[in-house]
Amino acid sequence: MTLSTQSRPTAGAPTPAPAALPTPAPPRTRRRRPRIVANTVAVLFCLVWVFPLYWMVNTAFKPADEVTTMTPIWLPLHPTFENFTRALTQDGFLVYLRNSTIVVVAAVLLSIVVGFLASAALSRFRFRGRRAILVAILFVQMIPSGALLIPLFLSFQTLGLLNSYVGLILAYVASVLPFSIWVMRGFFVSVPVEIEEAAKVDGAGTFRILWSVLFPLVMPGVIATSVFAFIAAWNDYLIAYVMLKDQGMYTLPVWLAGFSTNKGTDFGGLMAASVLFSIPVVVFFLIVQRRLVSGMTAGAVKG
Template sequence: MTTTAPTTATASIDRPTVVAPARRTRRRRRRPRVGTNIVAIVFSIVWIFPVYWMVNTAFKPRAEVMNPTPHFVPYQPTVQNFVVAITQSDFLRDLLNSLIVVIGALIISLALALFASAALSRFRFRGRRVIMIVILAVQMLPATALLIPQFLIFNDLGLLDSYFGLILAYVASVLPFSIWTLRGFFVTIPVEVEEAAMMDGASTWRTLRSVLFPLVVPGVISTSVFAFISAWNEYILAYTFMKDQTMYTLPIWLVSFSTPTTGTDYGGQMAASVLFALPVVIFFLVIQRHLVTGMSAGAVKG
């Protein structure tokens, strides 16, 4: 009787000290992070303001665009800048050129990156690490450093002023990034899945086609977004390799609104920028859910 009472009393006294830290932790988690939210809001405003100003300027008449006093909302909204951008330039022709070149480069680069990343992640062969280091080194080089050698090689091969030549140049620029990104997705696939398919009698090609490739579809989607944006916004290669104006792409068309003789049509240029960014935005919105899933699935140490 004398030993039971102190034990019960001690337990009743010690119980609040054990539960209290957990309750304090929950309360801390429930408190709004005011500082983090403010920083996020400020960062979002700084990031979105140039986009807003581009759209705002695109709907302004020329008088408001050239007014030294900034107007954050158009006083007299107009779509004349969009009409000028579409009708008084080669927008449709250059849009077709961009679609042909970018889609061709995207298909070829994804196909090559898919097989290359599968080989670098699932097979063991001599020189595999050297190849990976070389791919990473090529990706780290600036594009302007490779411009002159590429131009000389393509000139000797007769690939200038052609869709195929520009597609190959775009493939060379986006392929290293695509290989490294897709390799991260292949590394996440357990080896047991591949071994189980081979034990059931599947060949190497059947295992790749029916087991591994379907599992890296989120990675293909994520890689396609970044490859598409990189090829769509490319200007230097298109301007250097294409001397025929009928072969120009949209980035070169965008620069045509600023000339030494007539100056810069800021309203038309901003309207053209909106039209130029619209396909990328639509493409991103369509596959946004798959993009987030793919980025989180491939974010592992490989």
């Protein structure tokens, strides 16, 4: 009788675990390279975008001899507020500020009201020609504003709206209305119809539903369009210069052009006035920036 030579595990001895397969290392270098490239491109883009703003503020605090020097001065050697004083004391500043405030506030409010009602009608009501209107709005939005300036001028001249606040306000509303309608319509489409039906069951009328139900739900879109209308009306120079003939009705962008005369350009005063001119836009944007970003991203992918 022969004994088996095969080894057997003894009692109490641990059994050897099977060898684990080696896991491949994650391609960290491949993941880091796209991030480095993307971050570098983003930093370069930000520097290119920020540099004009930096140079504007830098020049606003320089005296005249440092502004006109051939050697760039990256920081004011002798900072001064003389440029701001000269800009604020220039003739007609308060008048132009009043004109801009009246025109911009009226244009923003009117574009919100008309855009809200138009987008509600195009998203909730079914009528013949609705798709054609949407295509026409998108087509008008793609046309450059300068191409529409001459037809707009001739139309307003026929209607007697030149050199008036009403004509300038209507011109601004016409320029921002296609964008306002298209953005707010996306928010209306995203609102379930069951919400309106529940409000109708409770006895709410059409205007009650628009104001109490739909308006709070599309508020991000309203804010996004209001910011766009504010920036477009506040920064416009061409429409105001063409539509207005009386200098007493000019707006602030036209006032900025007054720093360039036949005798030369007051670069220090111009940069100081530009800084003052941009403050309201920056403050308004900082107040509503969160709602603006959420409204633009939400309304752009719906509808």
